Amino acid sequence: MTFEEAVKKLKESGNIISMPRMTILRYVLNNKTHHTAESIYEALKSEYPNISIATIYNTMKLFAEKGIVKQLMIDEGKVYYDSNTYPHYHFKCKICGKIYDVEIPACSELNNMKEIDGHQIDEAHIYFYGICKDCLNKEKSG
Numbered sequence: 001m002t003f004e005e006a007v008k009k010l011k012e013s014g015n016i017i018s019m020p021r022m023t024i025l026r027y028v029l030n031n032k033t034h035h036t037a038e039s040i041y042e043a044l045k046s047e048y049p050n051i052s053i054a055t056i057y058n059t060m061k062l063f064a065e066k067g068i069v070k071q072l073m074i075d076e077g078k079v080y081y082d083s084n085t086y087p088h089y090h091f092k093c094k095i096c097g098k099i100y101d102v103e104i105p106a107c108s109e110l111n112n113m114k115e116i117d118g119h120q121i122d123e124a125h126i127y128f129y130g131i132c133k134d135c136l137n138k139e140k141s142g
């Protein structure tokens with residue numbers, strides 16, 4: 001989603017685009033990765049010392065509701081927000097905790113599924129857990 005599309009979406013549903021919201025929106029759309037409220041706060045605090053972590057939490061919740069970011073339940077303790085909303089799947093490393101985007105062979109078929117057993121599908125999440133290739137390499141090299 002582009003910045004303009006996201007602003008339009010927020011305005012359409014009657015949301016005020018305040019400065020902090022603008023700042024957060026620009027940041028997450030320019031950095032298409034998996035964000036937490038904490039990681040956004042860390043990235044923005046030096047340039048925008050007035051932004052609070054509560055504002056970031058609330059803003060990201062709103063963005064997720066509006067489909068601007070996707071909320072990931074891959075971690076029990078942390079909410080991740082993915083600013084890449086193109087359908088894709090995730091792998092989480094048990095050792096380093098890094099989250100990777102992954103393609104699975106049946107991906108395109110899954111992405112095109114609009115219903116299952118007569119139920120309408122709005123979104124699908126698939127999470128894989130294991131040891132990532134970086135950590136595997138580290139283990140091998142001792």
Ligand SMILES: [Zn+2]
Nearest residue numbers: 093096132135
């Ligand atoms: Zn790892």
Ligand SMILES: [Zn+2]
Nearest residue numbers: 082084088101
């Ligand atoms: Zn992702």
